[in-house]
Amino acid sequence: MKTWIAEEPLKPEELQASVLDQGHGAMALFVGIVRATHEGRRVSAVSYEAFKPLAEKVLARIVREAERRFGARVAAAHRLGRLKVGEASVIVAAGSPHRGEAFEACRAAIEEIKARLPVWKKELYINGESRWLKGCSLATGHER
Amino acid sequence: MTLRVELYGFLGEALGRQARLDFARRPRAREVLQALADRSGEAALLKGAVLATEEEVLGGEDLVPLSGRLAALPPVCGG
Numbered sequence: 509m510k511t512w513i514a515e516e517p518l519k520p521e522e523l524q525a526s527v528l529d530q531g532h533g534a535m536a537l538f539v540g541i542v543r544a545t546h547e548g549r550r551v552s553a554v555s556y557e558a559f560k561p562l563a564e565k566v567l568a569r570i571v572r573e574a575e576r577r578f579g580a581r582v583a584a585a586h587r588l589g590r591l592k593v594g595e596a597s598v599i600v601a602a603g604s605p606h607r608g609e610a611f612e613a614c615r616a617a618i619e620e621i622k623a624r625l626p627v628w629k630k631e632l633y634i635n636g637e638s639r640w641l642k643g644c645s646l647a648t649g650h651e652r
Numbered sequence: 653m654t655l656r657v658e659l660y661g662f663l664g665e666a667l668g669r670q671a672r673l674d675f676a677r678r679p680r681a682r683e684v685l686q687a688l689a690d691r692s693g694e695a696a697l698l699k700g701a702v703l704a705t706e707e708e709v710l711g712g713e714d715l716v717p718l719s720g721r722l723a724a725l726p727p728v729c730g731g
Contacts, residue, residue, distance in 0.1 A: 540731050556730070559660050559723045561706035586730055598731050618731065626704065626723075627730030628661030640662040643729030645700035646709045 510583040511567040513558055513627075518585050518596045527581040527603035534607040536614040540598040542591045550634040555590045556597060559626040570620040580604035580613035586627060597629075653677070655716065657684060658723040663701060667692050671724075682712035688724055700727045 510526035520537060527535060542554045563586070571582045584600045591597055598621060602613035623644045632638045657671045658664075673687045681703040689698040703710045704723050716722060 557660060557664075558730075559658070559704065559725060561721065562704055562708070562723070565707065622729075622731040624728065625730040626660070626725050626728055628726065629729045629731075630661075640665070640726075641729045643661075643727035645727045646702045646704070646725055647700060 511564070511571050511585065513560060513563050513567060513586045513588060515587070515589045518587050518599050520596070520599055520601070523583040523585060523599050523601035526583040527601045529581060529603055531605055532581070532603040532610075533605055534610040535601065535603045536607070536610040537602075538598075538600045538614050538618050539596050540618070542593050542595050542597055544593045546631060549631070551593060551631050552634050553590050553592050553632045554597065555630045555632060555638075556586070556588045557628050557630075558586070558588055560588075563626045566625050567621070570617055570624065573620070574602070574613045574617040577616065578602070578604065578609040578613035580609045582613050582617055584617055584621065586621065586625060588627075590632075655679070655684065655722060657688065657703075658721060659688075660723060661726045661729070663688075663697065663724055663726045666694075666697055678715055678718070680712065681710040681714050681716060684716060684722070685712075685724065698724075701725060 574582045580602045582602045586598045600617045602610045604610040629641045655673045689695040
């Protein structure tokens with residue numbers, strides 16, 4: 509298992525390597541990327557911030573849960589700081605004996621990351637404006 | 653007692669990255685959030701926010717810990 513939250517650019521090959529196993533016949537990879545437009549507005553960059561000590565623990569919990577639930581090996585990383593259009597903001601890799609578990613573990617982990625990881629995203633637009641995007645409240649009790 | 657609370661996301665931008673709050677006794681998490689709302693004058697800003705330690709999100713009735721970092725977290729938006 510491998511997770512990290514960092515300012516440095518993410519490297520998909522590092523996550524892939526960490527879930528490799530000779531018994532695996534499948535690997536799924538999800539890469540979240542900063543897009544050039546959102547809701548009709550032209551994006552120049554996205555800035556991410558986190559409550560890092562808790563985020564590191566929550567990301568590790570999410571990966572452990574996906575591994576247990578699907579019998580897969582899972583790795584995940586989230587980027588912080590200011591990202592340009594086209595840069596990877598989040599990556600999940602999942603390896604398993606067969607493709608079904610790899611796809612499902614990868615999908616489950618990214619959905620939980622979006623709902624539970626204490627990370628916030630601010631979009632910066634070409635016209636100089638910016639806004640924090642709406643999110644999911646942590647008042648649901650997942651991290652208690 | 654005086655608590656130092658870190659604020660993240662739009663809360664940090666609207667209310668400042670840190671707040672120092674005074675309480676007559678050890679407060680519960682909901683009381684800390686209420687104090688932030690009272691201080692800001694905009695209760696809607698704290699809608700959906702939670703208080704968290706480095707280990708976990710606190711429930712509203714949880715007493716705040718006496719040591720360690722404490723953070724007010726608005727709804728999350730990673731990915």
